[in-house]
Amino acid sequence: MVPRIALHFTWLLLAVCVHAGSLLLQNPRFTITSSTAAQLRADTLSLTEKPEPLKLEPSDTLKLTFQITEKSEGKGVQPHQTFLRFYDSVSGEEGIQPVRVTPGGKAKFELNMARPPASLPPTTDHPLEVSLILGSFVHEPTTFDLFDLYVPSSYTPVPHPDEAKFHKLPLIHHTFRPEQKLPPKFVSAIFAALVLSPWLVLLGLWSKIGVRVPHLFSPRIIPFTVLLGAFEALLCWYWVDLKLGQVLLYGGILAIPTIFAGKTALAATGEWRTGKN
Structure with missing residues (x-):
C-alpha cells in the first residue's frame, strides 16, 4: 500500500x-x-x-x-x-x-x-x-x-555572379588524339644520315690535314678528355632514360673534377707551347 x-x-x-x-x-x-x-x-x-x-x-x-x-x-x-x-x-x-x-x-x-x-x-x-x-x-x-x-x-533576387559554379555541370567526355604515325624507316634513315654527315666530313678533313695530337694520352691530359667523354655519355643517357633533375645532379658532380682536370690540362698545354717542358 x-x-x-x-x-x-x-x-x-x-x-x-x-x-x-x-x-x-x-x-x-x-x-x-x-x-x-x-x-x-x-x-x-x-x-x-x-x-x-x-x-x-x-x-x-x-x-x-x-x-x-x-x-x-x-x-x-x-x-x-x-x-x-x-x-x-x-x-x-x-x-x-x-x-x-x-x-x-x-x-x-x-x-x-x-x-x-x-x-x-x-x-x-x-x-x-x-x-x-x-x-x-x-x-x-x-x-x-x-x-x-x-x-x-x-522581387526576384538577383543571381549571384558565382551561382553558376554551383550548378550541375555537364558530363566530361575525354577525347584523345589518334596515335602519331611514324614516318617510313627509309625516310628516318635518310635524316639520320644527314645528322651524322658533319662528323664524316670532319673525319675526312682531319685525314687530309693530318691532325696530330701527340699529348692526347698524357697523364695530365687524359683525365680531362675522359671527363669530357663522361659528359657526352651523360647527355646520351639523358636522351634515352634520365630526367632533367638527374642530369643536373650528375652533371654537377662531374663538373667539380672536370674544372680541376681542365685547369691542369691547360697549364700543361701552355708549358708545351712555351717549351718549358
Whole structure:
C-alpha cells in the first residue's frame, strides 16, 4: 500500500513541476500603421482562434507586443530564446526573426515593410503563417500560432555572379588524339644520315690535314678528355632514360673534377707551347 501511495505522490509531484514550468502569452496585441503613422488596424490576438489575415502594404508597419509569464505564478519571465517564424506553406520557405524580451517578460516587435528584415522569406501572393516560438532551459518549449500575414510580393533576387559554379555541370567526355604515325624507316634513315654527315666530313678533313695530337694520352691530359667523354655519355643517357633533375645532379658532380682536370690540362698545354717542358 505504501509503495503505491509513494508512486501516486511521485506522479503528482511531477505533474505539479511540469505545470509550474509552462509559459503563457499575455496580452498579445498587434497594430498596423501607415507611413503617415495613421492607425489602419489594431486588435488583441486570441490564442485559440486566428483573426482575419493581416495585410501590409509596401509602406506599412506592423507592431506586435506581448508579455511572457509563468502559468503557475503569473509573473513575467525571460525565455532563453524567443523567435517569430514566418512560414510560406506553399513554397516551403521560412524565415526566423529573433525577438528581444525584457527580464520582466515584455516584448515588442516591429516589421517595417519599407525596410523588411533579411530574415523575411521570399514572398508571393500567398500568406505567411506567423508563429511565436519560446525556448527555455527551465520551462517547456512552447509555440503559439498567431496569425496569417499578407505582405507585398518580393522581387526576384538577383543571381549571384558565382551561382553558376554551383550548378550541375555537364558530363566530361575525354577525347584523345589518334596515335602519331611514324614516318617510313627509309625516310628516318635518310635524316639520320644527314645528322651524322658533319662528323664524316670532319673525319675526312682531319685525314687530309693530318691532325696530330701527340699529348692526347698524357697523364695530365687524359683525365680531362675522359671527363669530357663522361659528359657526352651523360647527355646520351639523358636522351634515352634520365630526367632533367638527374642530369643536373650528375652533371654537377662531374663538373667539380672536370674544372680541376681542365685547369691542369691547360697549364700543361701552355708549358708545351712555351717549351718549358
